[in-house]
Amino acid sequence: MARVLIIEDEYALAAALSTVVRRIGAEAVVAASGQGGLEKAQRQAFDAVLLDIGLPDMSGLKVLAALREAENPPPVMIITAHGTLDNALEARRLGAYDYFLKPLNLAEIQPQLQALLKLPRHEPPAVANSPDPVMMIGTAPAMQRAFAVIAQACATKVPVLLTGQPGTGKTLAAEVIAAQSGTQPLVRFRCDEWPREQAEVMLDGCLEKARGGPLLIEEVGALPLPLQAVVCRALAKEEQRILATSSHSLLEAVTQGRFREDLYYQLSVLHVSLPPLAERTEDLQALAAALLKRAAGERELPLALESLAVLKAYAWPGNVRELAAAMQHAAAVCSAPPVLPRHLPARLLENDQANVHLETALKRALVAWLDRQLTCPEEALPEYDALLAEVEKPLLAELLARFEDKPTRLAAALNMNRATLRRKLRELLGRE
Numbered sequence: 108m109a110r111v112l113i114i115e116d117e118y119a120l121a122a123a124l125s126t127v128v129r130r131i132g133a134e135a136v137v138a139a140s141g142q143g144g145l146e147k148a149q150r151q152a153f154d155a156v157l158l159d160i161g162l163p164d165m166s167g168l169k170v171l172a173a174l175r176e177a178e179n180p181p182p183v184m185i186i187t188a189h190g191t192l193d194n195a196l197e198a199r200r201l202g203a204y205d206y207f208l209k210p211l212n213l214a215e216i217q218p219q220l221q222a223l224l225k226l227p228r229h230e231p232p233a234v235a236n237s238p239d240p241v242m243m244i245g246t247a248p249a250m251q252r253a254f255a256v257i258a259q260a261c262a263t264k265v266p267v268l269l270t271g272q273p274g275t276g277k278t279l280a281a282e283v284i285a286a287q288s289g290t291q292p293l294v295r296f297r298c299d300e301w302p303r304e305q306a307e308v309m310l311d312g313c314l315e316k317a318r319g320g321p322l323l324i325e326e327v328g329a330l331p332l333p334l335q336a337v338v339c340r341a342l343a344k345e346e347q348r349i350l351a352t353s354s355h356s357l358l359e360a361v362t363q364g365r366f367r368e369d370l371y372y373q374l375s376v377l378h379v380s381l382p383p384l385a386e387r388t389e390d391l392q393a394l395a396a397a398l399l400k401r402a403a404g405e406r407e408l409p410l411a412l413e414s415l416a417v418l419k420a421y422a423w424p425g426n427v428r429e430l431a432a433a434m435q436h437a438a439a440v441c442s443a444p445p446v447l448p449r450h451l452p453a454r455l456l457e458n459d460q461a462n463v464h465l466e467t468a469l470k471r472a473l474v475a476w477l478d479r480q481l482t483c484p485e486e487a488l489p490e491y492d493a494l495l496a497e498v499e500k501p502l503l504a505e506l507l508a509r510f511e512d513k514p515t516r517l518a519a520a521l522n523m524n525r526a527t528l529r530r531k532l533r534e535l536l537g538r539e
């Protein structure tokens with residue numbers, strides 16, 4: 108019987124994974140810490156390991172490195188709630204076979220694990236260790252999904268299609284893939300930049316220049332049909348590694364007969380989908396800080412909280428590129444820190460859509476949080492009142508802060524029963 112080691116400190120998740128392992132006829136052994144997992148792996152041989160990155164005593168990546176030092180190391184599948192690009196690339200570099208994001212889709216894990224147990228043991232492809240990786244910022248769930256595919260793309264030479272609105276980071280992601288998967292420079296060809304007559308000559312030139320290395324075809328949907336045939340032939344010859352971007356739906360172009368269906372499938376062996384910035388407001392703080400630092404140079408220029416609120420309320424039609432420009436504007440007009448709303452471009456403050464955006468963001472955050480809470484076997488599901496208490500806790504803490512930490516003022520202003528409020532503050536926030 109195959110034996111699978113589950114290194115996971117969340118009890119409910121470890122139990123759910125054990126059920127999956129048993130369902131495929133294997134034995135499950137659980138460890139709730141990194142050290143515990145390594146000790147178990149020393150005592151017994153395992154056919155596969157499911158490993159969480161966020162362990163209480165040490166990073167799962169350290170555990171992975173230690174597991175890989177064994178003579179015939181078992182294949183490892185990584186589970187993470189913090190899918191940064193660094194983590195995804197590091198996990199691949201250290202030889203992880205797969206990379207799953209929390210909340211886990213258990214139905215997806217089962218066939219993957221089954222396939223993994225059937226595989227002959229061999230070394231997974233190594234990811235090149237670029238000395239200066241071009242980094243992408245983001246921890247929003249949709250970015251974590253993109254990072255997982257980017258890490259896969261770094262470990263292979265297959266074509267990759269990168270989609271997303273203008274300015275979402277498609278080119279940057281292609282640069283990361285090129286930098287991490289080889290030493291040859293990325294050759295770029297932008298399809299909507301050239302008049303039809305010149306495009307063929309330019310494309311031929313780029314295909315020639317990129318021989319043996321990566322070629323990025325930007326806005327591939329703008330390529331006229333005869334040139335799409337040229338790319339098809341190039342893909343068949345496999346002389347270059349082709350990466351392509353599109354900010355419009357290629358499938359729609361296929362349906363309308365403007366884009367070859369066979370080329371669409373050839374290009375999208377791996378598909379990285381980059382989310383619009385307005386759908387990942389949780390990344391705004393880190394992105395704005397990094398872009399502000401880039402724009403301000405030596406100067407220390409923090410962003411005031413009110414300015415962050417303005418950024419969160421704005422719709423960002425130009426995505427990260429527009430945010431970068433806004434931070435350049437702020438760095439230029441702000442002479443003394445911090446960056447206040449009046450230092451931001453005026454259009455960011457005029458947005459009457461602000462409330463709509465905040466409500467969408469709140470709903471999205473709630474959906475993501477619920478996904479996490481409900482990723483467990485049915486018998487371990489939290490009760491409704493417990494869920495409500497979790498939502499009420501930050502709400503009350505925030506409200507209280509706005510009424511100078513005075514429950515009486517809060518109760519009066521929002522027409523709450525004072526005794527009820529006091530009880531809730533005691534039960535939920537531990538206040539006497």
Ligand SMILES: Nc1ncnc2c1ncn2[C@@H]1O[C@H](COP(=O)(O)OP(=O)(O)OP(=O)(O)O)[C@@H](O)[C@H]1O
Pocket residue numbers: 242243244245271272273274275276277278279280325352354394427428431
């Ligand atoms: N996740 C990210 N972290 C840091 N910087 C980012 C990120 N995403 C995008 N950027 C920055 O935003 C700018 C626009 O990104 P990029 O050119 O890659 O977008 P794009 O999707 O290729 O746009 P287009 O469709 O117009 O070609 C660049 O300066 C890039 O460095």
